[in-house]
Amino acid sequence: MLPWPDEASPALALDRLDGPAIDLADLRGRPVIVHFFATWCAPCVEELASLDALAARLGAGASILAVDVGEVDARVRNFFRQRPVRFPILLDRDRAAMKRWRVEGLPTSFVLDRDLRPVALAAEPLDWISPPVLAALEAMVGAKSSPSDANDDKGRSTP
Template identity: 70%
Template sequence: MVTVTAPEFRGAHRLNAGQGRSWRVLLIASSLVLASTSGPAEVLKPWFAEPTPTLVLDRLDGARIDLADLRGGPVIVHFFATWCAPCIEEMASLNALAAQQSVQVTILAVDVGEVDARVRTFFRERPVSFPILLDRDRSAMKAWHVEGLPTSFVLGHDLSPALKAEEPLDWTGPAVIRVLTRLSQRKDGTLAGETTDGNQSREEIR
């Protein structure tokens, strides 16, 4: 079992995954580097997975959720822990994103390795409008190859891999909103201007 301890510095806490990976370009071949602002970084990069990992977890307050039932629109899967200082700020940012009418995206926040009571207390003081899922034994974290917290994944309409953030992200920043809006408008799960034939390209959004 991977032991997760609270970081002693601001930023994503890196874990030692110790696992080899075999990647193939499926949907995206471009890096999306979003303009930085004060506060959390704004960096989304390509996420290549084959296939997208499954995700079936108990909800903190409600029925079990299966990611496979959420086809039809973009989905953000966000891994966090309540002891992670950057996660607290990002959780507020995700909740602000959920309140925006201009972006249609489903958000799933996955708490890693904590007891239910601690998570419930945390969200009693900081309520959010999206589901909180419980990865009690860290099996989802391992299946998704999460190496640090916070880590977020963005899926396309058919739940295909799209983008990934391994640092705290300002989800309401103009560049991020623009990327999510474009993704929500692409029924094939890709972003306008990107290739699907494996040819690499790079797009900087300002």
């Protein structure tokens, strides 16, 4: 993960694959990871599994938003039917969010603090539950692991 030099995170309000739209601004008060991906991207698929494991560890202590870039809804829905995750999947159908966030390649992830200020970015796949990454997250945003029973299924993406 690298420092992210911007002082504010760009706006992000997108339709959700299986529910109402989500606005990043509504998540103020807890750390957020914004992850841009596509289902055709092999490293993205591996990283989604790692992010799901992180979501299980963090419970309600942090939010993860996965943003699918430029794919047809049906393709994304079919993908997650076989690979459900504990966090919302957002749809950047026209790639406007990807451009606003200046994403140059997939996967790309952004870490935001409780005030939604940029903390770090990862422009390559990460193992989100590796000890070094967990330690870095704790140092950056104070996101602590909690029992998985603290998870609610509000964000679970299963069609």
